[in-house]
Amino acid sequence: MESPRRDTLYSHAEMARLCAPKSVAIVGASPRAGSFGENVRNNCAGYEGDLYLVNPGYEEVGGQRCYPSLSDLPVVPDSVVITVKRELVQAVIEECVELGVGGAIVFASGFAEVGIPERAEEQRKLVETARKGGVLVAGPNTVGSSNFVNGALLTFSPDMLILPPTPTAAVGVVSQSGAVGYAQAQAMHHGANLSHMLVCGNSADVDIADYVGYLAEEPTCAAVVCMIEGMDDPQRLVTAAKKVRDAGKPLILFKAARGEIGAAAAMSHTGSMAGSHKSYVAALEAVGAIFIDDQDALLDTASFLAKAGTPSSEGVAIITSSGGWGIICADHAEEAGVQLPPLPERTRETLASLIPDFGAVANPCDVTAQILANRESFAKAAGSMLREDCYGLLVFPQVWTTKRNEAGYEAMFNGVGDAAREHGKIACMIWSTGWLEGPGVAVAERNDSVAVFRSARYCFNAITIWHKRAAAIGVEGADAGSRLSSESTAADVKALLQDAQDKVIGERTAKEILSAYGVSVVGERSAATPEEAVKAASEMGYPVVVKVESPDVPHKSEAGGVRLNLNSDEEVLSEAKAALEAVSAYAPQARIYGLLVQNMLGHGVEMLVGTTRDPHFGPMILVGLGGILTEIMADVALRPAPVSVEQAREMIGELRGRAILEGARNLPKVDIEALAQTVVRVSELAADLRDDIAEIDVNPLICNGDRIVAADALIIRG
Numbered sequence: 001m002e003s004p005r006r007d008t009l010y011s012h013a014e015m016a017r018l019c020a021p022k023s024v025a026i027v028g029a030s031p032r033a034g035s036f037g038e039n040v041r042n043n044c045a046g047y048e049g050d051l052y053l054v055n056p057g058y059e060e061v062g063g064q065r066c067y068p069s070l071s072d073l074p075v076v077p078d079s080v081v082i083t084v085k086r087e088l089v090q091a092v093i094e095e096c097v098e099l100g101v102g103g104a105i106v107f108a109s110g111f112a113e114v115g116i117p118e119r120a121e122e123q124r125k126l127v128e129t130a131r132k133g134g135v136l137v138a139g140p141n142t143v144g145s146s147n148f149v150n151g152a153l154l155t156f157s158p159d160m161l162i163l164p165p166t167p168t169a170a171v172g173v174v175s176q177s178g179a180v181g182y183a184q185a186q187a188m189h190h191g192a193n194l195s196h197m198l199v200c201g202n203s204a205d206v207d208i209a210d211y212v213g214y215l216a217e218e219p220t221c222a223a224v225v226c227m228i229e230g231m232d233d234p235q236r237l238v239t240a241a242k243k244v245r246d247a248g249k250p251l252i253l254f255k256a257a258r259g260e261i262g263a264a265a266a267m268s269h270t271g272s273m274a275g276s277h278k279s280y281v282a283a284l285e286a287v288g289a290i291f292i293d294d295q296d297a298l299l300d301t302a303s304f305l306a307k308a309g310t311p312s313s314e315g316v317a318i319i320t321s322s323g324g325w326g327i328i329c330a331d332h333a334e335e336a337g338v339q340l341p342p343l344p345e346r347t348r349e350t351l352a353s354l355i356p357d358f359g360a361v362a363n364p365c366d367v368t369a370q371i372l373a374n375r376e377s378f379a380k381a382a383g384s385m386l387r388e389d390c391y392g393l394l395v396f397p398q399v400w401t402t403k404r405n406e407a408g409y410e411a412m413f414n415g416v417g418d419a420a421r422e423h424g425k426i427a428c429m430i431w432s433t434g435w436l437e438g439p440g441v442a443v444a445e446r447n448d449s450v451a452v453f454r455s456a457r458y459c460f461n462a463i464t465i466w467h468k469r470a471a472a473i474g475v476e477g478a479d480a481g482s483r484l485s486s487e488s489t490a491a492d493v494k495a496l497l498q499d500a501q502d503k504v505i506g507e508r509t510a511k512e513i514l515s516a517y518g519v520s521v522v523g524e525r526s527a528a529t530p531e532e533a534v535k536a537a538s539e540m541g542y543p544v545v546v547k548v549e550s551p552d553v554p555h556k557s558e559a560g561g562v563r564l565n566l567n568s569d570e571e572v573l574s575e576a577k578a579a580l581e582a583v584s585a586y587a588p589q590a591r592i593y594g595l596l597v598q599n600m601l602g603h604g605v606e607m608l609v610g611t612t613r614d615p616h617f618g619p620m621i622l623v624g625l626g627g628i629l630t631e632i633m634a635d636v637a638l639r640p641a642p643v644s645v646e647q648a649r650e651m652i653g654e655l656r657g658r659a660i661l662e663g664a665r666n667l668p669k670v671d672i673e674a675l676a677q678t679v680v681r682v683s684e685l686a687a688d689l690r691d692d693i694a695e696i697d698v699n700p701l702i703c704n705g706d707r708i709v710a711a712d713a714l715i716i717r718g
Contacts, residue, residue, distance in 0.1 A: 009240060010136060010206065015214035017102025018136045018206065019198065020147055021078035022049045024154065025070060027092050028083035029053035031061045036083040036107055036156040040144070043153035046162040052077060070095050078102045081144065081154050086110045089140065093126055097133025104130065105154055106139035113141050113202055127205045142201025143178030146185070148194050149220045155182070163188045165220065168448050169306040170195035171299060172221035174211040176203070176229050187299050190437040191445030195221040209236035212251065216243035223249055223306035225298050229256045234616045238283055245288035250305040250469065254295045255280055279614040282638035288472070290465055297458040304451035304462050308426045311470050313392035315341040316463060317385040318364035321371045325397040325432060326364035328456055336460035340364070341390040350384040375408050379415030386423045394420060395459060397430040406439035413440060417447040428463070430456050482644055484680050485517045490688035492516055497692050497717060502551035505715035508596060514698065514713055517685045519678055521710045524598040530576035536597040537572045543600040546576045548583045552590035554714050559586035565600050601711055605660055605667050606700035609679055611641055611686035613694050613718060619686035623679050625657050626700040641683035648676035671706035678708045694718035
């Protein structure tokens with residue numbers, strides 16, 4: 001049985017007794033080297049609060065008094081670390097409830113994760129008991145969590161480094177996996193500035209959303225990293241992400257399990273391109289989260305964003321003692337779309353006075369290895385670039401380090417940091433030496449105006465993220481809440497859906513529904529036979545399109561059921577018969593309702609607009625290149641529905657092929673505002689009828705100037 005569902009997040013005050021306890025008891029304390037109890041006790045050597053040991057088998061452990069039970073303690077601890085075996089955990093939780101303990105961390109394995117119903121019931125009962133008494137439970141099957149601010153390193157991972165964070169720009173890390181999380185935490189050995197490492201285990205009670213929500217309001221944390229595999233109710237994480245956004249902090253997410261198993265079974269093009277991972281990304285990015293696909297870039301990016309503030313300019317300056325690294329950085333800047341403005345004249349003059357003739361007075365600036373003889377001039381050169389309004393940030397690769405000159409390197413890094421701080425900017429150091437924990441790097445990591453990266457690609461990608469985040473904050477909520485369609489339309493459309501007998505709503509009714517929401521659709525007439533199609537075509541005027549109408553063939557083109565650009569009675573008669581034969585051969589059991597005859601739309605860009613109903617996030621709206629390019633290019637943008645016009649514009653702007661909409665290759669230029677409004681209307685339909693509609697597929701949407709017309713459509717009932 002599952003643990004009792006909880007829709008709301010625990011408050012910061014409730015979580016504080018678990019994550020920032022003023023007193024801790026270790027139940028199962030032991031003097032045995034390598035035991036969980038001993039590891040926790042050793043890890044808490046620098047803990048600022050009161051630490052109590054509990055084990056009826058010992059009167060003392062390591063020279064410290066050991067109590068027989070929690071009830072014998074002189075105080076009620078905020079948090080209890082339960083290191084005993086599974087069979088004893090329930091009794092300890094019951095004692096925690098009786099005393100009013102704030103939270104419990106349960107190391108024991110063998111609960112719901114083993115897949116045995118009886119063990120799942122043990123876990124459910126444990127959580128039910130704890131919740132009745134207001135005891136928050138972390139785990140079971142967790143390695144424990146660490147608060148590096150107060151030294152409560154409540155984990156059995158041995159040899160934890162106690163390195164208190166600096167007062168500003170510390171990063172809090174949340175991970176479902178203990179091994180993945182604590183592997184990141186070891187970055188503290190080269191100076192990473194971490195405030196917390198919070199691990200979920202089975203997430204029977206406290207889960208990843210609770211931890212993210214806690215860090216959102218935690219003043220000792222300036223940025224949040226979250227490593228997730230999946231959740232039964234990811235909407236809780238969306239709620240937590242909103243709290244982080246509203247607190248003005250960056251939330252950097254890495255999600256494992258990105259496969260799209262089952263997406264191929266979707267009936268529409270939209271469904272096949274909007275799988276679970278894409279929905280996670282879309283839903284969380286919509287509330288300000290930043291997704292990174294490489295976990296190696298997480299801490300560097302988070303630390304940078306925690307320190308960087310708001311960019312004063314999108315221009316970037318590069319200074320290096322290596323001409324080769326200047327070229328490497330320029331390449332990465334170009335790939336990332338980062339601007340490298342040329343040097344203003346006064347800075348050119350300053351740099352020319354500092355560097356030898358064989359250097360490069362440019363951007364990138366090569367001060368050459370001569371700088372090693374006078375490291376103070378490196379900081380002066382960096383400052384001359386940072387003072388310019390055209391540069392919002394400075395990048396400098398560090399290509400070499402030596403133990404003998406460690407003090408000199410540290411002084412140089414701090415000098416660059418001082419220059420950046422003086423001008424209200426930040427400097428990014430690319431630690432390009434293979435000596436990853438070499439002399440000087442920790443000082444740079446701990447400088448509040450220097451961000452350290454171990455990859456040039458990660459550095460310039462982070463700069464791009466920084467610029468995009470600032471732009472998103474600037475337009476956030478520009479027209480949020482505005483609506484284009486009438487709210488009363490939903491009732492009329494619901495009646496149309498109820499009248500339809502089939503799960504697949506054919507093109508004719510689908511376009512009627514879209515039209516009710518203000519989407520322009522191509523005109524058409526129905527025909528029962530090819531002969532009737534000829535009569536309809538001659539009355540409508542040529543050229544025309546003839547389509548087979550069948551609820552059992554959602555993709556008519558693939559079945560040969562669409563015939564385009566017909567210009568005579570003879571062509572209509574011949575092609576209508578051929579289309580019927582092709583569909584019958586493609587799907588012999590398919591029901592055929594007749595033919596649709598439509599005016600052939602003129603030249604235009606073909607787009608796709610569609611929706612799918614994600615089981616976790618509800619209706620999602622998608623826009624991308626349509627027609628034959630839909631599956632080939634898979635160039636789409638996804639958001640939770642409904643979207644505002646501003647959000648729809650952003651979606652269109654994300655497309656790799658957006659240049660097509662600007663009149664590329666002699667295609668007509670598309671009115672982005674008109675296209676965005678169509679996207680909004682389709683999203684409103686999906687949101688209004690979320691319980692009735694599973695998928696919508698408008699493809700192609702023919703776009704020419706402000707004429708945006710649905711040439712075909714499909715709706716799947718939910």
